[in-house]
Amino acid sequence: MGLGCGAQVNGRKGNKISGAVRLTDEQRIDWLRLIRSPNIGPRTFRSLVNHFGGARTALEALPSLAQRGGARGAVQVCSREDAVRELALAHKLGIAFVAWGEPDYPARLQMIDDAPPLITMRGNAAALARPMVAIVGSRNALGAGLKFTQMIARELGDAGFVVVSGLARGIDAAAHKASLAAGTVAVLAGGQDRVYPAEHASLLEAILPAGSALSEMPLGWEPRASDFPRRNRLISGLSLGVVIIEAARRSGSLITARCALEQGREVFAVPGSPLDPRAEGTNGLIKQGATPVTETADIVSALQPIMGQHELFAREPERDVLPDDGEPADDERARIVALLGPAPLQIDDLVRLAKSSPAVVGMVLLELEIAGRLERHGGGLVSLI
Amino acid sequence: MGLGCGAQVNGRKGNKISGAVRLTDEQRIDWLRLIRSPNIGPRTFRSLVNHFGGARTALEALPSLAQRGGARGAVQVCSREDAVRELALAHKLGIAFVAWGEPDYPARLQMIDDAPPLITMRGNAAALARPMVAIVGSRNALGAGLKFTQMIARELGDAGFVVVSGLARGIDAAAHKASLAAGTVAVLAGGQDRVYPAEHASLLEAILPAGSALSEMPLGWEPRASDFPRRNRLISGLSLGVVIIEAARRSGSLITARCALEQGREVFAVPGSPLDPRAEGTNGLIKQGATPVTETADIVSALQPIMGQHELFAREPERDVLPDDGEPADDERARIVALLGPAPLQIDDLVRLAKSSPAVVGMVLLELEIAGRLERHGGGLVSLI
Numbered sequence: 001m002g003l004g005c006g007a008q009v010n011g012r013k014g015n016k017i018s019g020a021v022r023l024t025d026e027q028r029i030d031w032l033r034l035i036r037s038p039n040i041g042p043r044t045f046r047s048l049v050n051h052f053g054g055a056r057t058a059l060e061a062l063p064s065l066a067q068r069g070g071a072r073g074a075v076q077v078c079s080r081e082d083a084v085r086e087l088a089l090a091h092k093l094g095i096a097f098v099a100w101g102e103p104d105y106p107a108r109l110q111m112i113d114d115a116p117p118l119i120t121m122r123g124n125a126a127a128l129a130r131p132m133v134a135i136v137g138s139r140n141a142l143g144a145g146l147k148f149t150q151m152i153a154r155e156l157g158d159a160g161f162v163v164v165s166g167l168a169r170g171i172d173a174a175a176h177k178a179s180l181a182a183g184t185v186a187v188l189a190g191g192q193d194r195v196y197p198a199e200h201a202s203l204l205e206a207i208l209p210a211g212s213a214l215s216e217m218p219l220g221w222e223p224r225a226s227d228f229p230r231r232n233r234l235i236s237g238l239s240l241g242v243v244i245i246e247a248a249r250r251s252g253s254l255i256t257a258r259c260a261l262e263q264g265r266e267v268f269a270v271p272g273s274p275l276d277p278r279a280e281g282t283n284g285l286i287k288q289g290a291t292p293v294t295e296t297a298d299i300v301s302a303l304q305p306i307m308g309q310h311e312l313f314a315r316e317p318e319r320d321v322l323p324d325d326g327e328p329a330d331d332e333r334a335r336i337v338a339l340l341g342p343a344p345l346q347i348d349d350l351v352r353l354a355k356s357s358p359a360v361v362g363m364v365l366l367e368l369e370i371a372g373r374l375e376r377h378g379g380g381l382v383s384l385i
Numbered sequence: 386m387g388l389g390c391g392a393q394v395n396g397r398k399g400n401k402i403s404g405a406v407r408l409t410d411e412q413r414i415d416w417l418r419l420i421r422s423p424n425i426g427p428r429t430f431r432s433l434v435n436h437f438g439g440a441r442t443a444l445e446a447l448p449s450l451a452q453r454g455g456a457r458g459a460v461q462v463c464s465r466e467d468a469v470r471e472l473a474l475a476h477k478l479g480i481a482f483v484a485w486g487e488p489d490y491p492a493r494l495q496m497i498d499d500a501p502p503l504i505t506m507r508g509n510a511a512a513l514a515r516p517m518v519a520i521v522g523s524r525n526a527l528g529a530g531l532k533f534t535q536m537i538a539r540e541l542g543d544a545g546f547v548v549v550s551g552l553a554r555g556i557d558a559a560a561h562k563a564s565l566a567a568g569t570v571a572v573l574a575g576g577q578d579r580v581y582p583a584e585h586a587s588l589l590e591a592i593l594p595a596g597s598a599l600s601e602m603p604l605g606w607e608p609r610a611s612d613f614p615r616r617n618r619l620i621s622g623l624s625l626g627v628v629i630i631e632a633a634r635r636s637g638s639l640i641t642a643r644c645a646l647e648q649g650r651e652v653f654a655v656p657g658s659p660l661d662p663r664a665e666g667t668n669g670l671i672k673q674g675a676t677p678v679t680e681t682a683d684i685v686s687a688l689q690p691i692m693g694q695h696e697l698f699a700r701e702p703e704r705d706v707l708p709d710d711g712e713p714a715d716d717e718r719a720r721i722v723a724l725l726g727p728a729p730l731q732i733d734d735l736v737r738l739a740k741s742s743p744a745v746v747g748m749v750l751l752e753l754e755i756a757g758r759l760e761r762h763g764g765g766l767v768s769l770i
Contacts, residue, residue, distance in 0.1 A: 144658060147660065148658075270658075271656030271658070271659070271668050272657065272658050273661075273664075274656070274678070279656070280679075283656050283677060284679075287679075287683070292656070292672050292677075294665075294668045294672075295659065
């Protein structure tokens with residue numbers, strides 16, 4: 001059979017990445033090569049595998065796709081050797097690679113649009129199967145905020161929830177520490193062997209017996225500033241809801257809250273004095289409709305009705321961008337590319353202006369993306385880089 | 386004409402207490418006697434005047450009503466001499482008596498179900514004609530709460546609002562002080578000559594040039610504990626909305642918030658840390674749907690759409706309890722009284738069980754009330770005392 005891509009999700013046709021089948025070792029190598037190749041994010045990965053019927057075929061197509069997309073120079077496809085080396089290192093460090101659709105892949109994370117095709121996982125896999133709540137907040141929290149965090153985290157653990165957070169200083173660390181026994185999940189912005197901040201390496205070790213550490217980044221990857229907001233979507237994606245405890249204006253915690261909203265997760269915020277800058281973000285969230293939290297019961301009572309309804313409330317999988325018939329002719333490709341520029345344009349408008357089919361436009365955009373020439377903005381907007 | 390009772394509110398028939406006509410001196414004496422008589426609250430006052438066509442006739446009927454209601458001993462109707470004495474003292478002290486329906490009666494207060502038939506008023510009457518916002522909160526507020534109160538009160542004054550409060554220590558005093566120049570209204574729980582707390586007498590004097598002091602209680606009345614919650618309905622009743630700044634659980638400020646809700650006023654609450662007991666009440670209000678306030682714009686932007694819509698959103702005046710034909714026969718009265726006991730009973734059930742008309746039941750209840758034998762609970766429940 002193909003690379004785990006023959007089965008169907010919920011019986012839907014055309015959704016070729018699918019559930020509850022373990023990859024073979026060879027398939028895992030192909031998946032890893034594809035997601036580690038330049039300009040391939042989770043969404044592009046899915047489009048490619050769906051279009052080409054598997055990661056292997058997609059890998060083989062990458063050079064010609066990049067060329068048709070106008071790549072400057074040859075595309076640096078991740079080599080088989082590099083992938084094998086990363087898998088071997090992971091094995092040595094006790095780190096598992098879990099693929100989208102495999103039984104150990106966290107159920108709710110699987111539902112987000114840009115779920116990572118592969119995650120690395122250390123610790124107790126059972127923790128990832130239980131209902132999760134994220135707790136995030138400011139790194140420079142003071143005593144009161146830390147104390148409140150500990151109370152909420154401990155009580156959520158007692159209520160059967162796994163606490164998810166980002167291993168940062170301040171609120172994150174307090175949330176993990178208070179739920180070590182009950183099980184807690186740390187989502188890393190870098191590779192599993194590049195824990196940030198370094199002083200939390202021993203905290204991470206303490207997490208692993210009952211809990212887990214999770215990352216989508218390659219082993220050896222030092223986290224950069226831009227990796228943290230990207231990581232935040234995994235924190236919310238894993239969880240039924242996100243509790244924001246203390247957040248200044250424009251803080252990373254508010255990015256997690258926005259991810260949670262986009263993913264249809266509950267957003268909880270702890271109120272604070274209008275004179276306390278650390279409460280500016282959380283009070284703002286409450287004004288925008290977040291559920292105010294002053295005790296654990298506020299969270300539990302809001303989540304209990306939606307627990308166990310993963311399937312019921314699962315999003316419709318995104319319509320595939322690329323039906324199998326989307327193969328653009330050269331002049332059509334040129335016409336589409338000519339319409340694009342540095343100013344973001346709606347894909348729908350592009351289809352209309354180019355007088356092409358959505359499938360053909362989707363394929364041309366994919367080629368440009370793989371060639372490193374396309375930037376995707378929110379709301380279906382694209383521009384040339 | 387009768388005691389200001391010939392005109393009609395909004396053209397509705399049967400609503401005999403009505404608007405925009407000044408009482409004669411004699412009428413004012415009668416109104417004052419009726420509302421100062423025992424067991425006559427604002428609702429009973431209205432029922433009596435509507436039923437009997439005026440305060441004078443109602444006063445004359447009181448003894449027989451009380452007797453039919455089973456009063457123990459003769460009813461102590463307020464004497465003409467006492468009323469004249471209170472009016473003369475008020476005049477001497479520069480205090481005006483303003484009756485429901487007179488031009489100086491505050492427009493929004495007039496709309497509440499239990500608006501006082503007469504209020505005493507000192508200071509600048511113009512303040513009572515402007516849009517008002519109440520600010521209330523805990524008496525033991527600390528620096529941060531007081532500072533925030535001053536900011537909100539000053540900015541509301543700048544935005545053209547008159548700040549209403551209760552002259553208490555803490556938040557109330559801070560709100561008044563910050564809006565002395567813009568105009569602020571103090572609603573007293575006792576008589577105008579019994580300012581509580583006594584140390585705020587000079588604050589009250591400072592309020593009067595631009596603002597006003599208002600009370601429904603008799604001159605000479607020392608406020609008791611039960612007068613404060615009763616007074617709170619006037620604070621909310623005068624206002625477009627009520628801002629609660631710091632309120633512990635079961636505090637008087639929460640009573641004001643409940644009054645505001647019942648009267649259809651906006652409720653605003655300032656969030657605070659879950660670990661701060663002074664924020665327990667306000668956080669609770671926000672959980673119940675109160676608008677969170679961290680800056681004055683939160684209040685102004687919520688109120689601006691409803692300003693100047695007094696008439697549009699005026700409640701339907703309550704259906705008169707007592708049409709003119711409600712005159713119970715002795716056996717019917719006995720049957721109704723026999724159904725009542727110490728356990729609260731719905732008036733609707735009473736009508737059904739007694740096989741009487743609502744008008745007759747209403748009259749019997751009024752007699753019992755005047756006789757001091759009836760207690761009215763919320764939600765149309767009554768019981769014998």
